[in-house]
Every structure is written in C-alpha cells, then in structure tokens.
Amino acid sequence: MEDVCHYFVRRHGEPLLVADHVSFDVPRGQFVSLVGPSGCGKTTVLNMIAGLVAPTLGRVVRDGSTVTRPRRDVGYMFARDGLLPWRSAHANVELGLELRGIPARERRSRADELLDVVGLTGFGSSYPGQLSQGMRQRVALARTLSLRPDLLLMDEPFAALDAQTKLIVQEEFIKVWEGSGMTVIWVTHDLEEAVALSDRVIVFSARPGRIKSDSWVDLERPRNIEEVRFLPEFQEVHSRIWSDLRDEVKRAQL
Numbered sequence: 109m110e111d112v113c114h115y116f117v118r119r120h121g122e123p124l125l126v127a128d129h130v131s132f133d134v135p136r137g138q139f140v141s142l143v144g145p146s147g148c149g150k151t152t153v154l155n156m157i158a159g160l161v162a163p164t165l166g167r168v169v170r171d172g173s174t175v176t177r178p179r180r181d182v183g184y185m186f187a188r189d190g191l192l193p194w195r196s197a198h199a200n201v202e203l204g205l206e207l208r209g210i211p212a213r214e215r216r217s218r219a220d221e222l223l224d225v226v227g228l229t230g231f232g233s234s235y236p237g238q239l240s241q242g243m244r245q246r247v248a249l250a251r252t253l254s255l256r257p258d259l260l261l262m263d264e265p266f267a268a269l270d271a272q273t274k275l276i277v278q279e280e281f282i283k284v285w286e287g288s289g290m291t292v293i294w295v296t297h298d299l300e301e302a303v304a305l306s307d308r309v310i311v312f313s314a315r316p317g318r319i320k321s322d323s324w325v326d327l328e329r330p331r332n333i334e335e336v337r338f339l340p341e342f343q344e345v346h347s348r349i350w351s352d353l354r355d356e357v358k359r360a361q362l
C-alpha cells in the first residue's frame with residue numbers, strides 16, 4: 109500500500125477518514141497480521157487490497173501493477189462462514205470450482221482432499237445446519253483454499269469459535285500454510301493469535317487508522333501453536349505489541 113487514504117462519505121455528506129497515509133509492503137509468502145481497535149479501518153484496508161474498495165488517495169500495488177479490481181488468485185475469508193445451507197459441505201467446497209468451470213471429477217477430488225486437510229473426513233455429505241460452528245468455519249476454509257489462492261485475506265476468520273476449537277483450527281491452518289508459499293494478511297482482535305501465527309504484526313491506531321507499529325515475530329518455524337505461547341520470546345513480543353495496542357483501544361473508547 110503506497111500512502112493510502114480512504115474517506116467514506118457519511119449520510120449528511122461529511123467525510124469519514126478511515127485510513128490515514130497507510131504504507132506497507134508484504135513480500136511474497138509472508139504472514140502478516142493487522143490488529144487495531146474496532147472501527148479503525150482494518151476491513152476497509154483488506155477490501156482495498158482485494159480491489160473491492162478504491163483508495164481515495166494513494167494506491168495499492170500488487171506484482172508491480174495497481175490494483176483496480178478483484179483478482180482470481182485472491183482468497184477472502186470472513187468470520188461469518190457464508191455457507192449455502194442447501195448445499196452439503198462437499199458441494200459448498202466445490203462451489204467456487206463450479207463457478208470457474210472446473211470439470212466435475214477434478215472438483216470432487218479437490219474437495220475430498222481439502223475436507224481431509226481441514227479435518228472433516230467423512231462429513232462431506234453433511235449440511236451446514238448439521239455441523240458445529242468450528243466445522244462450518246473449516247468448510248469455509250476448505251472452500252477458500254480450493255481456488256489455490258496466492259494471496260489470502262482473512263478477516264477475523266476464527267472470531268466465532270470458542271477458545272479451544274480456535275486453537276485446534278489455528279494449528280490446522282498453520283500446517284496448511286507452512287510450505288504453501290501463500291501470502292497471508294490476517295485481521296484479528298486476538299493478539300495472541302496474531303503473534304502465534306504471524307511473521308509480523310502491524311498495529312493500527314484508533315480511527316483514522318494509521319500504522320502505529322510494525323513488529324517482527326522472530327519465533328522459529330514450524331511452530332507448535334499451542335506451545336509457542338509459553339515461550340519467553342513470545343511473551344516478550346506479545347507484551348511489547350500489547351502496550352501499543354492497549355493505548356489505541358483505550359483511545360478509541362474515549
């Protein structure tokens with residue numbers, strides 16, 4: 109993002125600045141998390157990277173060209189699973205492939221493989237209403253991965269999960285990601301999650317979102333997501349980033 113600002117126009121015509129001179133670079137294959145108080149502009153930043161919202165000023169550049177519309181090699185996942193209730197888990201995973209005209213046999217085998225990857229072997233014929241929230245998010249993850257994106261935009265993908273399920277799904281996700289070469293931009297309110305998963309954590313200020321800090325998480329990979337939290341290096345990075353974030357969260361509530 110090169111010096112990006114974004115204004116929304118409110119009902120009475122006043123502008124609302126949500127991104128204020130935001131610049132950052134994400135090298136291919138990096139896992140970066142964006143954290144910041146509610147309403148600071150994180151989702152808007154993801155939407156601009158996805159080509160769904162145009163910056164008011166500045167530009168978003170990917171592989172050397174300005175992003176002006178959504179690209180096929182981008183996967184986007186949200187806290188809401190967005191599954192179609194009338195399609196089985198398997199048919200939900202196949203949806204994107206169907207829309208791209210991938211032949212039935214290949215669709216089936218890719219969906220089978222991904223359901224295995226996300227730990228849902230044997231649940232392909234279940235409908236979303238017959239699955240737990242954790243299982244539904246796994247289906248949504250399999251659907252996002254089915255299109256083999258180079259860039260994954262994740263907007264609080266596990267926010268709807270209970271703490272224990274979240275740990276398990278994070279562990280599964282990091283196994284899928286490690287060695288995949290995918291670039292990940294991950295938005296979360298859970299700083300432990302951000303530190304445990306990422307190579308780097310960017311803290312946004314209260315609205316208008318500015319970059320407040322940009323920190324490396326220098327923990328070894330492959331990481332054991334459940335155990336990494338107990339390392340002194342983890343605690344050190346976490347408390348440093350938390351002190352930046354805490355101030356902004358407080359400011360946002362004033």
Ligand SMILES: Nc1ncnc2c1ncn2[C@@H]1O[C@H](COP(=O)(O)OP(=O)(O)OP(=O)(O)O)[C@@H](O)[C@H]1O
Pocket residue numbers: 116117118124126144145146147148149150151152153315
């Ligand atoms: N389409 C829109 N029109 C007008 N204002 C909008 C629009 N979308 C978002 N906003 C406003 O922009 C600000 C930033 O929204 P955004 O969704 O990017 O925040 P966020 O950091 O993702 O927040 P959260 O952590 O709660 O998801 C908010 O104040 C919101 O009300």
Ligand SMILES: [Mg+2]
Pocket residue numbers: 150151152263
């Ligand atoms: Mg948001």
